[in-house]
Amino acid sequence: MKITHNPVAKGNAWMTAIFIVLLLFVSAIRPVQAQQSIVLDRVAAIVNGELVLESDVDEELRFTAFQPYRVDAGESREAALNRLVDRTLILQQEKLQPQTEVSDEAVHEELQQLRQQIPACKRYDCTTDVGWEHFLSDNSFTEAEVEARWKQRMEVLRFIEVRFRSGARITQPEIQDYYKQTLLPEYEKEKVKPPPLDSVSDRIQEVLLAKKVNSLLDEWLKSLRDQGSVRILKPGEEAP
Secondary structure (H helix, E strand, O other): OOOOOOOOHHHHHHHHHHHHHHHHHHHHEEEEEOOEEEEEEEEEEEEEOEEHHHHHHHHHHHHHOOOOOOOOOOOOOOEEEEEEHHHHHHHHHHHHOOEEEEEEEHHHHHHHHHHOHHHHHHHHOOOOHHHHHHHHHOOOHHHHHHHHHHHHHHHHHHHHHHHHHOOOOOOHHHHHHHHHHHHHHHHHHHHHOOOOOOHHHHHHHHHHHHHOOOHHHHHHHHHHHHOOEEOOOOOOOOOO
């Protein structure tokens, strides 16, 4: 959305317009220290009245570095935006069915494991605090931001599990096949030693469970999109 200055506007009408603009965009303003100016975030999508900004999409793309077993390197902006829209829909539904909040201790425990499992993290020695901070910095995240995003991820996964996974089962042969066919090539690409199967079985099971419920989840999300109001803006298109 573009904001243009009207040199003809005067008096109270001009001040009122400025006030309205500030109310609409206060959450989207980002300071740029190098230029000592202010830039406005563009709206990428509107989900039942909730804004998804371009900066959210950029952050989502950067956060793929923290997914330990991803196989979609070079993910497109469109895929990241659609995932953000779906997550927004899920979080909106989650508010209607409140759950117990994921504890900070649980988040910290998962992140400690994650630091040992991200293939790219091996180069930084993320098992040390210095290495982990370096990895975070190179991906333009603070530790607090990663903790907040991972907590949200855990809450979303728990919501999906409660709603869809009760009947899903993963066998040991399926876990072994994923380890050999998907996980090992990722570590070979990074030229680092892979973790033993036993230490990553639980996370592989999580990935496979997610795949098994994808069809149910996709159908549910489609119904939410159809029943609600979801608008994805094209590049250059202005929000209403």
